C-alpha cells in the first residue's frame with residue numbers, strides 16, 4: 001500500500017475523477033484517504049489528506065478523509081469531496097471543512113451539519129451558482145447541497161484608475177452598463193445574455209455580434225511615462241494600463257485573432273490604439289499601435305493556455321511602458337503565465353495610443369474580426385494591476401467585484 005507522489009505514483013482504488021476547467025485532473029484516492037491532483041504532464045500531487053482515516057477538518061496537510069469516493073471542482077477551483085457520509089470542501093487556500101452530513105449513515109434533509117445525512121455519496125457535481133449535486137448511492141437519490149459560503153464576499157474593486165467596467169449583468173435591452181464611467185455600450189446585432197461567472201455575461205456569435213461604446217478621454221491611453229490629465233478624478237494616469245475579463249472561447253472559434261476588446265483606429269503604419277484578443281484559440285494577444293515606424297504597431301502574444309475553449313478563464317494583461325520596470329504581463333486564472341517587453345528597441349511602443357475610434361467589445365473597431373464565445377466582467381484600468389489584485393479578482397470567482 002505504498003503512496004508515492006510525482007512520477008510513477010501509486011493510487012489505490014481511485015474514484016470520482018473530477019476535472020478542473022484547465023489542466024488538472026482530481027482524484028478521490030479512496031484507500032489512501034487523500035485527494036490527489038494529476039497534471040497534464042502526469043505529475044501527481046496530494047492536495048489534501050494526511051493519509052489517516054477520519055474526518056479531521058483544517059489545513060490540507062493534516063486533514064483526514066474517510067474513504068473519499070467522489071470529487072468535483074467549482075469554477076473558482078474549490079474542490080468538493082463525497083467522503084463516506086459527508087460532503088467535504090477543500091478551498092483554494094488549502095483548508096478542509098465539512099459542508100454537510102452529520103457523519104451518521106442515513107437519509108435526512110435539512111441543515112448540513114446538524115441534520116443532513118448521507119449514505120455513500122459516490123458522485124458529486126457542481127454548477128456555476130455553487131449548488132452541489134450528490135449521487136447518494138445507498139439512498140438511491142440525487143441530493144442538493146447549498147454551500148452557504150458560496151459565492152463568498154465580493155471584493156472591493158480596484159477602483160483607482162478603473163476607466164471601464166462592463167459587468168454584462170443585464171438580462172434584456174440593447175444597452176449595457178459601464179459601472180466605471182457610465183459610458184454605456186450599445187449591443188449590435190444581438191449578442192445574447194447568458195449566465196456568466198459573475199451574474200450575467202454576453203455571448204458573441206462570431207458572425208456580427210459586438211458592443212459599441214463611444215471613445216472617451218479615459219479609455220484612451222497616452223504615451224509611456226508621461227502623466228496625463230484624466231477625468232473621472234484620476235489625475236495620475238499615464239501610458240500604463242490593464243485589461244481583465246472572464247472569457248470562454250467557443251470551441252469552433254476561428255484560429256485567427258479574435259478581439260475581446262479593441263480601441264484601435266486606422267490601418268497599417270498609421271494605426272493607433274490597443275487591442276486585447278485571443279489568438280489560435282489558445283493564446284492571449286495584445287496589439288499596441290502608436291503609429292511609429294514602418295509597421296506602426298506590434299502584436300504581442302502570451303504563451304499557450306491549455307483548455308482556453310469551452311470553459312471559463314479569468315484572463316488579464318497588464319502593460320507597463322515605463323523605463324523600469326516595464327513589461328507586458330499575461331495572466332490566466334490569477335497566475336502570471338508569461339511576459340512580453342514593449343520597450344525593446346526594434347519594436348518599442350512608447351508612443352501615444354490615443355484615437356477617436358469607438359471602444360468595441362467582441363470585434364475590431366474596423367469590424368474585420370469577431371469574437372466567438374462568452375465575455376464577462378470586462379474592465380480596463382489606466383494603471384498596471386498588481387499580481388495580488390489579479391489573483392483577488394480571480395479568487396472572488398462568482399462573487400466578483402462589489403457593485
Ligand SMILES: [Ca+2]
Pocket residue numbers: 167168169196197198199200201376377
Ligand atoms: Ca457579469
Ligand SMILES: [Ca+2]
Pocket residue numbers: 189190191205207208209
Ligand atoms: Ca448576430
